[in-house]
Amino acid sequence: MAKILVTGGAGFIGHALVNRLLEQGFDVTVADLKPSRHSGVRQVVGDLLDPQILETSLTPGTDAVIHLAAFTSVLKSLAIPYQVYETNLKMTMDLLERSREVGVRQFVLASSNAVVGNVGSLAIHEEMILKPLTPYGATKAAAEMLLTTYQHAYGVSGASLRMTNVYGTGMMNKDSMIPRLMRAALAQAPVHIYGDGEQVRDYIFLDDVVETFLTVVTRGLSGPLTVGFGRSVSVNTLVNMAREATGIPIPVDYVEPKPGEMPAVVVETSRLRSLGLIPQVDLPEGLKRVWEDFKHFD
Numbered sequence: 001m002a003k004i005l006v007t008g009g010a011g012f013i014g015h016a017l018v019n020r021l022l023e024q025g026f027d028v029t030v031a032d033l034k035p036s037r038h039s040g041v042r043q044v045v046g047d048l049l050d051p052q053i054l055e056t057s058l059t060p061g062t063d064a065v066i067h068l069a070a071f072t073s074v075l076k077s078l079a080i081p082y083q084v085y086e087t088n089l090k091m092t093m094d095l096l097e098r099s100r101e102v103g104v105r106q107f108v109l110a111s112s113n114a115v116v117g118n119v120g121s122l123a124i125h126e127e128m129i130l131k132p133l134t135p136y137g138a139t140k141a142a143a144e145m146l147l148t149t150y151q152h153a154y155g156v157s158g159a160s161l162r163m164t165n166v167y168g169t170g171m172m173n174k175d176s177m178i179p180r181l182m183r184a185a186l187a188q189a190p191v192h193i194y195g196d197g198e199q200v201r202d203y204i205f206l207d208d209v210v211e212t213f214l215t216v217v218t219r220g221l222s223g224p225l226t227v228g229f230g231r232s233v234s235v236n237t238l239v240n241m242a243r244e245a246t247g248i249p250i251p252v253d254y255v256e257p258k259p260g261e262m263p264a265v266v267v268e269t270s271r272l273r274s275l276g277l278i279p280q281v282d283l284p285e286g287l288k289r290v291w292e293d294f295k296h297f298d
Contacts, residue, residue, distance in 0.1 A: 008068035077136035088139035164228035168206025195257035197236035205281035245287035
């Protein structure tokens with residue numbers, strides 16, 4: 001039975017991923033700032049920047065680390081760059097060094113297409129030069145470089161999953177666009193949109209992301225991997241799709257765009273699909289599932 005540490009395993013993606021890992025028979029340790037709701041896992045609650053928490057979480061005999069714990073807001077990272085550095089980069093470095101010390105064979109990093117910065121309307125792919133625009137993107141890009149170094153210098157096989165906008169059930173506490181739309185629909189209140197709403201984004205459903213992580217771990221894959229649906233829509237189109245999914249005419253307030261806002265995120269997913277990983281949940285169906293989840297959340 002393979003032994004895996006999942007950092008951030010009590011979070012949105014982490015909770016669903018740990019469920020799948022347990023179903024597949026993995027021996028899972030969850031390290032998070034808050035307790036996990038899972039039974040059958042070893043839990044370490046605390047900050048991985050604390051050396052004692054790190055040592056307790058990542059023990060000899062661990063086969064793989066899936067590193068999800070991070071500061072994840074691209075735009076909010078502009079206000080607290082040093083905190084983002086500590087959480088996203090120093091923590092990754094500490095985990096990699098501990099992995100080297102205890103003999104971890106595989107390290108899977110949750111990364112982002114924010115590492116490439118603004119490429120206009122070009123389709124983002126794995127071979128693009130990294131030119132991040134924000135502290136969030138910069139720390140993810142630097143973390144990828146550290147991962148590559150530890151693979152070549154120390155034999156820790158590393159994969160960086162560059163995710164687009166992940167959405168799905170269980171995201172009531174998230175502050176990304178889709179949960180904001182769902183909360184606006186419930187309250188029948190306006191949702192704020194930065195700029196004119198014509199910026200385009202790729203959205204991928206949680207279940208498809210979880211299957212990608214599982215495949216990368218079980219097959220021992222390495223290198224960067226763009227993880228998205230492969231079809232982008234404008235924010236205005238997303239609003240209309242949310243209106244259709246909820247049956248509620250969600251009003252919109254357009255506000256000034258923030259620095260670091262990319263005009264387009266269009267991704268090339270040929271490598272993902274070559275691995276047999278074809279996203280199964282399209283946006284209209286995914287929005288309906290999220291809406292049902294929000295309606296019944298207590």
